[in-house]
Amino acid sequence: MSRKLRNIKPRKVNRGVFEEQQQREEKQLQNLRALLFILPLVMLAVLVVGVFFGYKFYRNTVHEKSPVTPSQAASENDTPSDPMLLRIVNSAFTMEASYVPETTPCFGKALSPAAASALEQMIAAAGDDGVKLKVTEGYVSYDELQQRYEKSVEDYRKKSDKSLVMAEAHVKKSFPPAGENELQTGLLVDLTADSDGYFGDSSAFTWLTRHCVDYGFILRYPDQENAGGISYSPHLFRFVGKAYAYEMRALDMNFEEFVQYAKAH
Template sequence: MRLKSTAAATLTSVALLLGSASLAQAAPTDLPSVEQSDFSDPSSLIALINPTTQLSPEDYVPENLVTVPGSSDKLRADAAAAVEQLIADARAAGHPIKLISAYRSYNRQATLFAKYQNQYGTAYAERISARPGTSEHQLGLAADVGYSSGKCQLHACFGDTAAGLWVAKHAVDYGLIIRYPEGEEATTGYKYEPWHVRYIGTEHAQAMEASKVSTFEEYIDLLKGQAKEDTSAEDAEKAGKKSESSKSAEPKKEKAKQEESTTTRQKSSENSSIDDLLVLRFLPPFRDWSFGF
């Protein structure tokens, strides 16, 4: 992966900000449902990592890494199966490709970056390598593929080869995307890399293709917009249920009050009758009432 300069990172944020309004309008209505935490959780298939978004924790190690058959490289299980099938089908279609690179740990990436930094200086090192903690390879979901012969290996010309064109066309069938498309450096922060594929799952890969956006950053922006709308709708629904519950409780409270009032009146009447009887008990006999004063 080749990282652009710090200025490109700034352009990434600006481009996303300016495009957010139009993206929201263009968002399809059938995007997969996601949680807000999926965007930052490194174990999520849609975790976003780029020059301005670092892994947390920065030394994250995937739990289910497996060796991709036919290589010594590792990926998370689902990604490994997808890349293995992609390579097998490409070969069956007459395009002899292989896996060049897959999972790289934080320490491995730190060693590579330090090597390039010492050899070429920081500015150039950032153009050809990611800083540790900002590489998609650390997620265990990214892979670099290329011709078995080494033709155009890790070069932009791979995108113009028969194998490169086949990978770009069929990657979505395996839940993969070309992570750094041509002409999108300002958004992704990286140069065009037709050899770098990222696993996001078939559902998301197909939804991203259907949404007509070019980059994963734009797709994430669409998902975030939908997740926000879903949360707002859910909050409104909860508020509505709470209001209905309160309304349904009001008749019950009123009925209880009426019953309490009736009981009070009955008790008051009973007490009044008792008092009257007590008074009558101590009055003189009826026949004495005829005498005046």
């Protein structure tokens, strides 16, 4: 063996460098695993957000409201003087048992004269557009409201086997007791139409949401959980007069918000 070959020594491996490289590779692997875990979550979040905003766009498109500008609202300068038009009725602002409004017959029910006249015009206009609206509820007295409420609570208890407190909490969301129910005002009306599916998805409801303000009506409970804990209802429309209805739409306010706004102005 030559002297050169005998002088070649084995190359020593730097243990520190090797361990550092191994740690880098393990860290890269951990980062990759974390990325593979997070990426599906991010994609799911994007999908959920897309569906949410897509649904909102669909609702706004299908149930598009007729636009009202502040100038149009202001042009209705005959602001009604009837304080009942902006009277909130709920568990915090109860109605006296003795209150009985002036009413007039309207499609087999009873409503305040102003609301009845406006409703007749609105239903006639809807009919001209091929929409046949039906009135299922109008003014209801304090005593009758209480009787209906108590019966609804009892029926729900029998069906669900819930306690009285839970049954009352459930019923109040859709039918408040006497003193907390706006049907006593003679200004709230329950509307429906023949439909194969859910009324809130019907062409009749679309027509109402677009044109109700033209006759002084607003959708009373437009959100899933309204003030007082009342559930969303596509059937209940409240008469407030054209001036207030136009202004609410121009300001994009619900009834409770507008009442507070009106008090401040």
